[in-house]
Amino acid sequence: MRRTLLRVAWRASSVALVLALWEGVARSGLVNPRLFPSLATIGTEFVSLFTTGIIWEHLGATLVRVAGGFSAAAAAGILLGFVMARFVVFGRLFEPFFSATYPVPRVAVYPIFVLAFGLGHLSKIALVFLECLYPIAINTYYGTRAVDRQYVWASQNMGASPRQVFWKVVIPAAAPHIFAGLRIALPVALVIAVITEMIGATEGIGYLVAYAAASLSRAQVFAGVLVIAIVGFVLDRGITFARDRLIFWERPSVAIG
Amino acid sequence: MRRAAEGLAIPVAVLAVWEALSATGVLPRYVSRPSAVGAELSQLVGSGDVVQHAAVSLYRSMAGLAIGALSGVVLGLLSGSIRAFAVFFDPLVSFTNPVPKIAILPVLIVWFGITDTSKIVLIAITTFYPCFIAAYAGVRQVQPAWIWAARNMGARADQVFRKVIVPAASPHILGGLRIALALAFILMFASEAIGTAHRAGLGYLVIFAESGGRHDLMLAAITAIGLLGFAADRLLLLVARRVLRWQPEVFRA
Numbered sequence: 001m002r003r004t005l006l007r008v009a010w011r012a013s014s015v016a017l018v019l020a021l022w023e024g025v026a027r028s029g030l031v032n033p034r035l036f037p038s039l040a041t042i043g044t045e046f047v048s049l050f051t052t053g054i055i056w057e058h059l060g061a062t063l064v065r066v067a068g069g070f071s072a073a074a075a076a077g078i079l080l081g082f083v084m085a086r087f088v089v090f091g092r093l094f095e096p097f098f099s100a101t102y103p104v105p106r107v108a109v110y111p112i113f114v115l116a117f118g119l120g121h122l123s124k125i126a127l128v129f130l131e132c133l134y135p136i137a138i139n140t141y142y143g144t145r146a147v148d149r150q151y152v153w154a155s156q157n158m159g160a161s162p163r164q165v166f167w168k169v170v171i172p173a174a175a176p177h178i179f180a181g182l183r184i185a186l187p188v189a190l191v192i193a194v195i196t197e198m199i200g201a202t203e204g205i206g207y208l209v210a211y212a213a214a215s216l217s218r219a220q221v222f223a224g225v226l227v228i229a230i231v232g233f234v235l236d237r238g239i240t241f242a243r244d245r246l247i248f249w250e251r252p253s254v255a256i257g
Numbered sequence: 258m259r260r261a262a263e264g265l266a267i268p269v270a271v272l273a274v275w276e277a278l279s280a281t282g283v284l285p286r287y288v289s290r291p292s293a294v295g296a297e298l299s300q301l302v303g304s305g306d307v308v309q310h311a312a313v314s315l316y317r318s319m320a321g322l323a324i325g326a327l328s329g330v331v332l333g334l335l336s337g338s339i340r341a342f343a344v345f346f347d348p349l350v351s352f353t354n355p356v357p358k359i360a361i362l363p364v365l366i367v368w369f370g371i372t373d374t375s376k377i378v379l380i381a382i383t384t385f386y387p388c389f390i391a392a393y394a395g396v397r398q399v400q401p402a403w404i405w406a407a408r409n410m411g412a413r414a415d416q417v418f419r420k421v422i423v424p425a426a427s428p429h430i431l432g433g434l435r436i437a438l439a440l441a442f443i444l445m446f447a448s449e450a451i452g453t454a455h456r457a458g459l460g461y462l463v464i465f466a467e468s469g470g471r472h473d474l475m476l477a478a479i480t481a482i483g484l485l486g487f488a489a490d491r492l493l494l495l496v497a498r499r500v501l502r503w504q505p506e507v508f509r510a
Binding site: 010011012013014015017018035092093094096097100101102103104105107108109110111112114115116187190191194195198199206209210212213218221222224225228229232233235236237 | 263265266267268285344345346347348349352353354355356357358359360361362363364366367368435438439442443445446447450451460463464467472475476479482483486487489490491
């Protein structure tokens, strides 16, 4: 217990050092405090975002877009990955398509989505869906194909029906890969939601931050960035937590490396 | 060859259906026909317009990528090899990695204005992360036995680093670079679409064409961004295969 506490304190020291450096520069008077506000100023603005209640509408809109696009992509991507792995025709048609279009910056089609679906939730959800579909479908596909043949043969030998083989063997064996895809996709979902809100929206955290920057409320920009940072951090820890609970037989995921 | 033909089946089918639906007027007018987009794109290339915009975009994304990738790889290698670096950078990176870096664009705009600088800095920060993580993880997975063997045979510390650690980590590093390259293009478009001062850049062209109702131009510019991203990735794979030719199994896409 004491050792873990010591470890956490040790790990936190470099973060604390950077924060202290920031505060030192902000208070030194060398830089314009409006361009480089102190942590106290940012903190006050951050708290007032919540006490005035401005944040809730924007935070809610962003989370709806992230959750909508991500869950739709998870459902469609896992299904598509399974189908591609199970039926050779689909694998042959879709795998080269995915690997060819993977490096294409798909975010550029956002203006088309705005024309098709409007400036509201739907255009953002559609782009989040499109971006998240790739890592989820591809990881599911390779994960399912990598399932050890011996597991399948062994279960068939013991009289498992195709349905049982799928649920009891293929899904558990592919689950770590599927979760790897989900973990790549979730931060992407937030990034895309924020980007699209900055480019064109009427609500959302990305919109709030871009609006604050345009109206020169600098402290609010920093506070909004802090909100986005916390959401990103919490989402990532959430999916890591879910993974370690659901796939308890694999070694727990580490934050890095 | 057969693989390529199969891979083209879906895109060709989509384009054919799209062309047919546009020609018969089923699709709304803003979805220009593929043939019209192609004509616009070839005209853009011919007049040199798209080349100018692409050059500006490439300057921003590649300058940012160069700074981010170089600092990420160097610091990642150092963190993997020297404990003091790891103690400082590992917590900072793992704490800030899940944070969407695009969020700091407004902060950078506050500091640097809507300039190339704010875009380059944003792309440098974003691409730093996958490069750092890949180099760091790459060094840490080097088999200790290789390092011991090299030392046994009398290699100095710098020789172990150059002849053992860096080559053994290079497949990881190139994997990180590939992610960084894709991110550089995404952020190039995003930052240009959010705000561009000099009326230049492919992202600017997309937004400008959209607001002017020139949907063929918009789609042509989007296509140009897509082709550029695709070509850059293929170029990186080509380089990766050459650099790692002693490792035949990796980077066959």
